[in-house]
Amino acid sequence: QSALTQPASVSGSPGQSITISCTGTSSDVGSYNLVSWYQQHPGKAPKLIIYEVTKRPSGVSNRFSGSKSGNTASLTISGLQAEDETDYYCCSYAGRSTPYVFGTGTKVTVL
Amino acid sequence: QVQLQESGPGLVKPSETLSLTCTVSGGSVSSGSYYWSWIRQPPGKELEWIGYIYYSGITNYNPSLKSRVTISVVTSKNQFSLKLSSVTAADTAVYYCAREDSAHDAFDIWGQGTMVTVSS
Numbered sequence: 001q002s003a004l005t006q007p008a009s010v011s012g013s014p015g016q017s018i019t020i021s022c023t024g025t026s027s028d029v030g031s032y033n034l035v036s037w038y039q040q041h042p043g044k045a046p047k048l049i050i051y052e053v054t055k056r057p058s059g060v061s062n063r064f065s066g067s068k069s070g071n072t073a074s075l076t077i078s079g080l081q082a083e084d085e086t087d088y089y090c091c092s093y094a095g096r097s098t099p100y101v102f103g104t105g106t107k108v109t110v111l
Numbered sequence: 112q113v114q115l116q117e118s119g120p121g122l123v124k125p126s127e128t129l130s131l132t133c134t135v136s137g138g139s140v141s142s143g144s145y146y147w148s149w150i151r152q153p154p155g156k157e158l159e160w161i162g163y164i165y166y167s168g169i170t171n172y173n174p175s176l177k178s179r180v181t182i183s184v185v186t187s188k189n190q191f192s193l194k195l196s197s198v199t200a201a202d203t204a205v206y207y208c209a210r211e212d213s214a215h216d217a218f219d220i221w222g223q224g225t226m227v228t229v230s231s
Contacts, residue, residue: 045222046218057219089158091218099163099171102158102159
């Protein structure tokens with residue numbers, strides 16, 4: 001099972017919106033509405049920010065939103081803030097034999 | 112609130128077995144609502160799911176590591192553990208334990224992570 005493909009980097013100015021893509025296959029992203037997104041600051045553990053493609057855990061800012069079309073999931077950060085500058089990873093359920101596959105990771109830069 | 116804490120040696124010699132333990136506090140590893148996973152991240156690289164265990168002992172492993180991985184649970188100690196045999200430098204990584212909410216198939220709580228270096 002190969003890693004999901006994410007752009008290495010995405011940048012935007014404060015207040016703007018950016019979108020991070022996460023491309024998989026018909027065996028993972030395309031087959032299940034079980035894509036999650038994680039925010040990871042340097043030296044810290046990942047933090048869940050989106051689950052089941054579009055849902056936000058309690059306490060996560062509504063500036064984070066998720067969507068999916070076909071084999072590609074997306075994370076949108078609206079009203080970009082300096083604190084959003086860090087790494088983001090997607091993850092998809094991929095079936096019983098290899099339940100979870102992560103994305104390659106995207107570094108978000110706030111210009 | 113529920114917290115996870117990894118523990119174990121930070122340095123392992125090549126060909127030996129890496130052993131880590133995750134202690135769960137503020138909750139129970141015996142809860143039927145969760146699976147308990149190990150996930151690793153080599154320096155500067157992406158996350159890799161290693162495997163999970165359910166409180167009953169049911170396990171599932173990443174096929175790429177399956178021949179070398181054993182995950183076990185000790186409910187009386189509220190802990191679960193990882194053993195990875197025949198390690199090489201490619202196994203050098205930060206190792207995280209995490210709770211997976213079975214209702215949502217997402218990792219909602221993570222340990223802080225522990226760096227394990229494979230070197231002689």
